[in-house]
Amino acid sequence: xxxxxxxxxxxxxxxxxxxxxxxxxxxxxxxxxxxxxxxxxxxxxxxxxxxxxxxxxxxxxxxxxxxxxxxxxxxxxxxxxxxxxxxxxxxxxxxxxxxxxxxxxxxxxxxxxxxxxxxxxxxxxxxxxxxxxxxxxxxxxxxxxxxxxxxxxxxxxxxxxxxxxxxxxxxxxxxxxxxxxxxxxxxxxxxxxxxxxxx
Numbered sequence: 001x002x003x004x005x006x007x008x009x010x011x012x013x014x015x016x017x018x019x020x021x022x023x024x025x026x027x028x029x030x031x032x033x034x035x036x037x038x039x040x041x042x043x044x045x046x047x048x049x050x051x052x053x054x055x056x057x058x059x060x061x062x063x064x065x066x067x068x069x070x071x072x073x074x075x076x077x078x079x080x081x082x083x084x085x086x087x088x089x090x091x092x093x094x095x096x097x098x099x100x101x102x103x104x105x106x107x108x109x110x111x112x113x114x115x116x117x118x119x120x121x122x123x124x125x126x127x128x129x130x131x132x133x134x135x136x137x138x139x140x141x142x143x144x145x146x147x148x149x150x151x152x153x154x155x156x157x158x159x160x161x162x163x164x165x166x167x168x169x170x171x172x173x174x175x176x177x178x179x180x181x182x183x184x185x186x187x188x189x190x191x192x193x194x195x196x197x198x199x
Contacts, residue, residue, distance in 0.1 A: 071088045
């Protein structure tokens, strides 16, 4: 009986993993980068409807984040990683660099199911690799939750939604862009840059 119960439990775990992986396979980069504020939300020269081949340096970012937190982060789904011992859970999305008149920009989709997964953890961060593993925004869950209201949002036909996370570098300063009527917070202190840690 015990082995049968365990087999059913394992099947449930596998089903959960399949569903969360299917959710994560939706591109990390938003389908439409143009927001309510108009064309300046779109990387210059890029058609907002155009799909691009996704960049892939998640694992290199996760490795750096794990070393920073001294945590053994293991994969829970395509972009969710956790350390069972410490209770730390992170999401890690990556973006290529887009040229912008004010400096390089990076665009991400932050999915509702990722927010829900982070909210279940005792310690949680939404992490965003900006162009390479040498530039990672490591944003505490409470901070990212406090910024969601001012972000552009896409709601899919099936009701699922995601927020458009836009990060720009202006000289030595890192800024999170939101809609014009909202504050654009500086996140330089939350960046993991090169071999240095977030402060």
